[in-house]
Amino acid sequence: MPSQAVLRWFASFAPHPIAVSWRERLRASLGALLGIAAMGASVHWLLGPEAVVPYLIAPMGASAVLLFGVPASPLAQPWSFIGGNLVAATLGVISAMWIGNPIVASAVALAAAIGVMFALRCIHPPSGAVALTAVLGGPAIHALGLRFVIEPVALQSAVLLGSAIVYHAVTGHRYPHVSRAAAQTPPGIAGVTRADLEAIVRERGELLAVAADDLESVVHEAQLLAYARSFSELTCEAIMSRDAVSVSSDTTAAAAWRLLERHRIKALPVVDAARRVVGIVTRTDFVGRTAFGLRGPRNKRRSLWRSADETHRVDDLMTPNVRTVDPHLPVAKLIPVFAHYGHHHIPVVDHSRRLIGMITQSDLIGGLHRQTQTQARELKTA
Template identity: 80%
Template sequence: MPSQAVLRWFSSFAPHPLAVSWRERLRSCFGALLGIAATGASMHWLLGPQAQVPFLIAPMGASAVLLFGVPASPLAQPWSFIGGNLVAATLGVLAAMWVHDPIVAAALGLSAAICVMFALRCVHPPSGAVALTAVLGGPSIHALGLRFVLEPVALQSFVLLASAIVYHTLTGHRYPHVSRPSAQAAPGVSGITRADIEAIVRERGELIDVASDDLESLVHEAQLLAYARGFSELKCTDIMSQAAISVSSETTAAAAWRLLERHRIKALPVVDEARRVVGIVTRTDFVGRTAFGLRGPRGRRLSLWRDASEARRVDDLMTPNVRTVDADQSVAQLIPVFAHYGHHHIPVVDEGRRLIGMLTQSDLIGGLHRQTQTRQLRTA
């Protein structure tokens, strides 16, 4: 019936559920507060209280929503933010100069800004408001002319971007957003490649506010999680490497590096006298930081600390508060840890947090593969 169709149409207006924790929401809100406050205060300090340039323009509020609320969005990345704002400001000012009718100028400036942002791959929705501000901002904005592009747009954009980078770094969040490598496809699960995803996106012919790398990663993680759910009886102890090589925090960094080289491994758990895990040191920790004249791959000499010696210890390099998993934890619960949080090596501990093994992505995939083969033999 038509009335049911109308009701379904209105029901589509209902908000979609947000899979965002309250902690993350509060973190975003506080970040926006600090970002806008820092931007306004910087403008006041740099330009002085008598400046004719507005300390804050309204589009910066919309940009703050993206930079602090949805920092993983392609529309919130630095190039989109800076490039979009500068393009929109320039075209908005030019439209206001060349077209006397404000409505026509606003329409032309906005449409031209969208066109150029698409061409330069710097689409940033709040930049549309920047173009309109250049046209409709009133005499004080018009008096600035092309200076409006630099002050306030460019200046405020760079300050807000710097605030976002610093805040996300201090709160342990990735920004600028760099897509993680997609999870390995599980044995027996049909693989969906990035090329497949990009082909579907191109066929839809519209901008989707998720990067292709992130879409690929989400699909593969979901595949692996669905596959592993059928192996809930498989525990970490069933697939871990039991002969885990470890070091103490007093071990010299040179000795730790030699262990990594000798055993051809990528990470060493750091344990105390009771074998409790207190950190982890990886090959990445040595790059650009070691100072022992050690040789890397193909004899390449690692970059050195000038004042270092054999006395430099592992606790100068290690990452403390390392993520661990319990020995009896289900393998299915490891998928988000490896895939979503970007871990590659996870120590396995007992009830006393003592090290009993090591898990890698290869161990996970290999364990699932062996379990699959065992099931196939049982059903054959």
């Protein structure tokens, strides 16, 4: 019936559930508050109380939603934000100068801004409001001319971006967003490839607000989760490496590096006298750490680093808040720990947080593969 069709049409407007924790929502809201406050205060301090330039322009509020609320979106990345705003401001000012009718000038500015942003790969939706502000902002904005591009747009954009970078770093969030590497597809699974995803996106012919790398990673992680779900009885204890090499917090940085080299591993759990895990140190922690008594080799055949002194300790460069897992945790629940937090090495601890093993991505894939082979043999003999 027509009435039912209309109801279904209205029902389609219902928003999809947002899978974001309340903690993350609060973090985003607080970030926007601090970012806008820092931007207004900085511009006021730099330009002085007598400045004719507005301390805040409305489009920055929309940009703050992206930078703090959805920082993983390609639309919120630094180049999209800065490039989109500068492009839109420039084209808006030029349109206002050359076209007398504000409605026509607004339409031309917005259309041109979208086209150029696509060409320069800096799509940022709030930049459309920047273009309209340049045209419809009134005499004060028009009097600025091309100065509007620098003050306030470039200045406010730089301050807001700097605030976002600092805030995300302080709160332990990735920004600018670095796409996660796609999870390895276990043997025996026909994985979706990057080429498959790109072909589908091209066929759709529209912009998706997710990076191709992230999309590939999500698909592969979903495959891996579905694969692991069939092994509900497989636990972390069954796949972990039991002979985990560890160090104490007072071990020298040079000695820790020699252990990494000698055992050809990428991470060392840091334990106290009772072998309770208190941190972790990885090869990445040594990158650029010349101050820790480590310097580069003279030729490629030698070790990546060699010790120059024994004064700096592991606790100077370790990560103290290390993620650990229980040995009885099902492998299916371990996948998200690797996938969503960027971990590559996870210590396995008992109820007293004492180290009993280590799990790497290779351990995970190897364990799933061995389980597959076991199930295949059982099916043959059944």
